[in-house]
Amino acid sequence: MEKPLTAHIPKDGSWLRLKDYERVGGYQGLRQALKMTPKEVIDMVKDAGLRGRGGAGFATGLKWSLVPTPDQIPGPHYLIANGDEMEPGTFKDRLLLEGNPHQLIEGMIIGAYAIQAEFSYVFLRWGYQFAEKALEEAIHEAYEAGYLGKNILGSGFSHELSVHISAGRYICGEETALINALEGKRANPRAKPPFPVVSGFFGRPTVVNNIETLSNVPHILSKGVSWYKSLSKCEDGGTKLYGVSGKVKRPGLWELPLGTSFREILEEHAGGMRDGYQFKGALPGGGSTDFITAEHLDVAMDYNSVAKVGSRMGTGTIIVLDDKTCVVGMVLNLEHFFAQESCGWCTPCREGLPWTEKLLLALENGEGKMEDLKIFDDLTRYMGPGNTFCALAPGAMEPLQSALKHFRADFERHIHEHRCPWK
Amino acid sequence: MDTQTQRILTDDMIAEIRDMYQHFPVKKAACIEALKLIQKHHRWVSDQAVQELAEVLDMSPDEIDSVATFYNLIFRKPVGRHVILICDSVSCWIMGYEKIADYLKQKLGIQFGETTPDGRFTLIPICCLGTCDRAPAMFIDEDLHRDLTVEQIDAILERYP
Ligand SMILES: Cc1cc2nc3c(=O)[nH]c(=O)nc-3n(C[C@H](O)[C@H](O)[C@H](O)COP(=O)(O)O)c2cc1C
Ligand code: SF4
Ligand code: FES
Numbered sequence: 118m119e120k121p122l123t124a125h126i127p128k129d130g131s132w133l134r135l136k137d138y139e140r141v142g143g144y145q146g147l148r149q150a151l152k153m154t155p156k157e158v159i160d161m162v163k164d165a166g167l168r169g170r171g172g173a174g175f176a177t178g179l180k181w182s183l184v185p186t187p188d189q190i191p192g193p194h195y196l197i198a199n200g201d202e203m204e205p206g207t208f209k210d211r212l213l214l215e216g217n218p219h220q221l222i223e224g225m226i227i228g229a230y231a232i233q234a235e236f237s238y239v240f241l242r243w244g245y246q247f248a249e250k251a252l253e254e255a256i257h258e259a260y261e262a263g264y265l266g267k268n269i270l271g272s273g274f275s276h277e278l279s280v281h282i283s284a285g286r287y288i289c290g291e292e293t294a295l296i297n298a299l300e301g302k303r304a305n306p307r308a309k310p311p312f313p314v315v316s317g318f319f320g321r322p323t324v325v326n327n328i329e330t331l332s333n334v335p336h337i338l339s340k341g342v343s344w345y346k347s348l349s350k351c352e353d354g355g356t357k358l359y360g361v362s363g364k365v366k367r368p369g370l371w372e373l374p375l376g377t378s379f380r381e382i383l384e385e386h387a388g389g390m391r392d393g394y395q396f397k398g399a400l401p402g403g404g405s406t407d408f409i410t411a412e413h414l415d416v417a418m419d420y421n422s423v424a425k426v427g428s429r430m431g432t433g434t435i436i437v438l439d440d441k442t443c444v445v446g447m448v449l450n451l452e453h454f455f456a457q458e459s460c461g462w463c464t465p466c467r468e469g470l471p472w473t474e475k476l477l478l479a480l481e482n483g484e485g486k487m488e489d490l491k492i493f494d495d496l497t498r499y500m501g502p503g504n505t506f507c508a509l510a511p512g513a514m515e516p517l518q519s520a521l522k523h524f525r526a527d528f529e530r531h532i533h534e535h536r537c538p539w540k
Numbered sequence: 541m542d543t544q545t546q547r548i549l550t551d552d553m554i555a556e557i558r559d560m561y562q563h564f565p566v567k568k569a570a571c572i573e574a575l576k577l578i579q580k581h582h583r584w585v586s587d588q589a590v591q592e593l594a595e596v597l598d599m600s601p602d603e604i605d606s607v608a609t610f611y612n613l614i615f616r617k618p619v620g621r622h623v624i625l626i627c628d629s630v631s632c633w634i635m636g637y638e639k640i641a642d643y644l645k646q647k648l649g650i651q652f653g654e655t656t657p658d659g660r661f662t663l664i665p666i667c668c669l670g671t672c673d674r675a676p677a678m679f680i681d682e683d684l685h686r687d688l689t690v691e692q693i694d695a696i697l698e699r700y701p
Contacts, residue, residue, distance in 0.1 A: 205629040205668040243613050244669055246682060284572050284611035287667060300564075301571035303610040319565055360673060362631035368673035404630055404668075434672070442634055450633040454667055460610075 119348060120372040121336040122329070122356060126216030132251040135258040138219040144264055146335030150227045151272040155186075158231040158338070165337045165345040166354035170209075171199055171290075171327030172403065172431050173508075174420040177334075183314040184232040184322045190315075195323040196229045196237040197299070198331050201283060201290035203242055205404035205454055206436040209358040210328035212370055214241070214248035217332070218255035222278065224331035226264060227338055229276050232324055237278045239328075240295050243285045252280055287458035291507050292325035293317075294460065305462045306507040329358060351376030351419040359418060361387040363437030364394045370434075376419040382435065383414070394439040398523060402431020404451050405512030407519035408438070428519065443539035444524045445531055448517050449477040455513035466510035469500045473517065480528065483536035490528060493521055548589045549596065553577060557596055567597045571607050575614050584615040612666065620655040620662040622700040625679040628665040631672035640676050641665070643690045647697070661700070 125133055125141045138144070150158050163178025184194065198221060202210045213221060225237050241249060256278055259265045267275045286304055288294045293307035296318050317323025333355050337345045346354045353375055359382050360370040366388030373382065379401065383389065390396050398408045401418065407428035409416065416426050423430040438447060456470035473496050476489050497518040500510040521528065530538050549557075556577060561570035574597065578589045585608055587601075594601040608614045626632075626641055641652075644663055648656050655662040671677045674686035680700055685692075 202670050203668055206631050206672050207668065208670045208672050211670050242670065244679060244684075281573075282576070283613075284576060285613035286611050298572065299569075300566075301569040301573070301607070303607055362672035362675060363634050368675075370673060400630075436631055436634070436672070438634075447630060447634065450628075450630050454629055458667065 118374065120356060121340075121348070122213060122220065122332050122358065123216070123372040126212070132215060132255070133217050133219060135219060135255070135262060138217070142339055143219055143335070144223055146338030147223050147226055147230075147264065148270065149338045150230055151270055151274065155231050155233055158227065161342060162231070162334065162337055164342045166349075166352065167330065167333055167337060167345075168353050168420060169327055170329035170333075170357070170433070172204070172405075172429075174430065177326065177330055180314065180324060180326070181228065181231050183312070184324060185315065187233050190322055192233070192235055193321055194232055194234040195318040195321055196225060196232060196234040197292075197295065197318070197323060197325045198225055198237065198239045198328055199290060199292065199295060199325050200239055200241040200245070200248070200328045201287075201295065202245075202328075203287040203290055204432055204434075205451065206362055206400065207360070207403045207432045207434045208362075209360055209370060209432060209434055211245060211248060212358065213328055213332050214245060215251055218248075218252045219259065220332045220335055221252075221328055222255055222259050223264070224334035225278060226269070226276055227334050228324065228326065228331055230274055232322070234324070235276065237276065238299060239278070239280045240283065240289070240299060241280055242283050242289075249280065249282060256280070286460075287454075288460045288507075288509060291509065294507070295325060296323060303460075305460050308506060349375035349419070351417060351422065353419060353421075357418070357433050359386070360434035361437060362434070363399075364391045364439040364442070365389065365437055366391055376417045376422065378414075379409070379416050379418055379435070380414045382418065383437070387437075390437075390439060394441055396437065397440045397442075398438040398444070400431075400436040400438075400516055401428050402433050402435070404436070404454065405509075405515055406431040407515045408523055409519075410523050429515070441539065443481070443537055444520050444527050445477065445481050446537065446539065448520050449474065449481050451516050452477055452513060455509065459509060463505045463510075465500050466505050466513075469496055470510065470513060472496065473513075480531050481537050483531060483534070485528075485532045487529075487532055489532075490521065490525070493517060497521075547592060548578065548582060548586065549592045553581065554596055557593075561597070568599055568603075571597060571599065571604060572611070572614075575604075575608050575611075579614060584618050618655070620659050622660060622681055623662045623664065623679075625664050625666040625669075627667070627669045627675070627677045629668035629672075631668070632675040632677060635675040637676035637688075639690055640678070640688050640693065643693055647693065661697075 159181045167177045169175045289298045289304045294304040298304040313323045357375045371386045398410045413426045452474045456474045461467045497514040502511045557574045560573045561567045676688045677686045
């Protein structure tokens, strides 16, 4: 089984230096791209079936093709690598940043060439100091070697790349909020349209892509479309970093074919549940995805299959709920997070999330009423897709609405027993 | 010297801030980076620092403050010698971070958001640290501590005098 993204990450906790990266084929993808036209690069990434790994699964080649060319809108154009990674339960981009920064840098230069961007930024969350250091040193190496800067490898294409460290707020991961943060402002999202591909950083065409997404790009260019498609078990291409946290025997992160079954990840890679604990449910892709339950264990972890069972693959990092953990408590923890991290720009989210948290807290403390469940149903609709400026609020409703659907009896027990039965 | 008249932004810091904004169309773009710089030198961002920065960036102090207070990691109140940031997000919650937090509160005699009377520790809850497979987790200053158990806490704290 091939693991292009992670196979060469040193086992000793250090990062893959330029020399070692080149030895295993590093920067061959860039060399290939520079021999092609930008449009050919975009088409190749489209054909490879690479979908965004940041959560929404938007087709990467398609996104790039929406950027006006410099003839249509003159430069500067920008590319931003989204390394905010603050979705609760998510720890995948960290590995790529800490272990293989050149892979990301190469992917960024290729992406920048495809959209003809002069500048790019890595937007990195706070607290990833090791990643920051590795990236800064790798960028330095790339400049020295002529992969960055003026007239890259004699191609006539020039590109500058730098790193911004976030001052910390979950909403910074939303692409338009991220752009505001990068401009030095409060990270409120922007109304769309216009979309960033047309009007983003300082009003210029801007592509925002996830770290894992961009790390896939060099391999597509160097090894080709059919190889890339053959890595996966589904209609979309490539491998995926899957993670598991919670009460399993071996929590961790693995690079596996896209479309690997949930059961295989849970039982083989994470070693199954710890002794004395039973699987009850899981959020398949971070805190803002819908619960799946034991009946969905055989779902393939790819975008379309997870959607068919009423959830989202999201970031692909699974959070496991066990039978000894209270689902109301878990959802309360999540809604506390979302309420606190709401940027406060639109009313449903600003008012609705604290209300949701308050009702859940009362319920958890045994002070809930049956009417509250009806209010939850209303709130999940009120904050559903289309009613807010960004996807934070709808995302916040996903664990709640699905918990009410799959585990309603647990909510009702809190009401009838006037206490949390799990405490 | 009277601390009231002592400036927080040194000439070197101002030069560094100018360097930050020269790549951007507007000076304001350096606001977050400048706040982080102030905090690196002073550990928190005082009202006076906000005022001085406002002059450098041609912004109003209110505008600076609206940015400063938006971000979790810009401290607008003084903090202790060591800052403990304990993850209270979902995976750490499942793995029992509350036991660790309760022990810390009891041992240090403070609640979340407070600083010990001797100025040694400030205790703050924080969202997901991106290390959920090794929960529960916390930062003390720049050090990440993971797979925490209550039994380890005393020994860990001793390393931060
Ligand atoms: C509240 C919120 C937080 C987000 N956080 C992140 C993040 O940390 N990293 C990320 O790549 N995408 C995040 N996204 C998704 C981005 O808006 C954007 O879709 C993504 O970076 C695009 O990259 P991709 O097309 O490569 O997936 C977030 C979205 C929302 C609504
Ligand atoms: S949904 Fe919430 S986070 Fe998103 S813009 Fe509205 S208030 Fe801000
Ligand atoms: S939930 Fe605590 S590190 Fe992610």
